[in-house]
Amino acid sequence: MPSQSSRPLRDTTAVVGIGATEFSKAAGRSELRLAAEAIHAAIADAGLGANELDGLVCFDSDVASPIPLVNALALPNIRYWATTSYGGGGACATALLGMMAVATGQANYVACYRSLRTASGRRFGSWSGKEGSAGLEQFFAPFGIVTPVHRRALAVTRYMHDFNIRPEQFGAVAVACRKHANRNPKAVMHNRTLTMEEHLGSRMICEPLRLFDCCLETDGAVAFIVTTAERAKDLKQRPAYILAAAQGAGRQPVWPPPTAIHRTPMTTTHEAAASAKNLYAIAGVEPKDIDCAQLYDHFTPLVLMALEAYGFCGVGEGGAFAEGGRIELGGQLPINTAGGNLSEGYIHGVQLIPEAVRQIRGTSTAQVKDAELTLVCGAADDPSSTLILRR
């Protein structure tokens, strides 16, 4: 195991505030307004003042970029801002950028946020029908691979073939996330149940992927505040210490997906597996130590692949692992306890981090008893990121 001096960010920072807007199909206000509301809520949750916030981190694709927010929130002391890239893979890289800033003294309190209007604004699942395709896209788009679900389908078909994975095992993920959302009054799908029969009977979007294998598109924003473990001790909330955070690209990564076409096995575990290796090397814990996990769920098969990549089961065993209630509350490894991208709301996976914080605080609506460690990961098939929170 590496020495502490080679792991300077291990267990030295914490999440001390979380905030969110409502998650809806039509927010009726701008991404900037949504981001400002979420950050304001996170500052208040931490018991801080706006004058104490001195850092901002978001996705490079966020419409609500940092400097307009400085104005919108009347933040007088911002001295650090940064963005992370490659879509949902970057969900936990937001935290990592905040951690590095507070650990080095470049900032004291960093708000990491994501603001989206993919329900009422431009949907990620839609496609502009553009005339030409450059870069890597010139080898995919001319053949009709143009939306996120198309991008994953080739890997999913091959995954099912290689490991005898069945649609019911995708359904197990969808049903688990929905059950957790049904417990969460703030989830978009709070009042709508989902059975395995309804999952299997839902229309094909891009065979082999059905409607309920695909995540929501949502309007909303989330934010969380990162500071040092030392400062965290004196704040309002029980700190959620960040035991470790890491990124990983793996061998021959590709952006944009479909990532895995040239690799064997053609599952998308490479980016996530690299992230996992880097994470566990810093954290000094093993998959069996994790009490619950928030696994980026843009499409149900990617959750099975993430279970494999993060070592909760062997390669090709994700389908069997997901069955029998193992990933539901009360099971061996409850996942996506607020409902996930599939059923809580799609805030590009960044909303998984506040839920991990609630698990550590003991305030989740699907609370895992005495949760000590919770793992979060970004999209398994993007250049990816991950973290572990501890109580």
Place this chain on the structure above:
Amino acid sequence: MDKQLTQADLGLKTDFPSSIPLPDDDTAPFWEGCKRHEFLIQQCGKCHVFRYPVRPMCPDCGSGEFTWVKSKGTGKIYSYAIPNHPSGNKALQTLVPYNFVLVEMSEGVRVVSNLLDVPTKEIKIGMPVHVVFTEVKPGVVLPHFRRA
């Protein structure tokens, strides 16, 4: 090699609005090859590994030296998918359902394309296929596949 196909010959809609590849200095030789009905694959000059899609350097050894090799044009279906639903995309409403396939070529590289003239229910992993070339728009030639 088959004669060049036109839209009228196709059993599958392939007139995707994004169907025009925009070649750059690295990829232009590949698309020029398609116009000559040659499927060109890069072969590393150092470790001799084939690679596709076009990349400037060998992902195995990092060498920038390579030659363009004319593929035999044969392969097998390695994976496939069927877009069934336009998902709110007006541009896809008249195109679904269609297929896209991943072909493992005899040389070992995998190629994304469309399989022509095969009903979607008959597409299977392992099906032998061969490349054909389709002029989808004047001057724009794409590599497609047919059952061998």
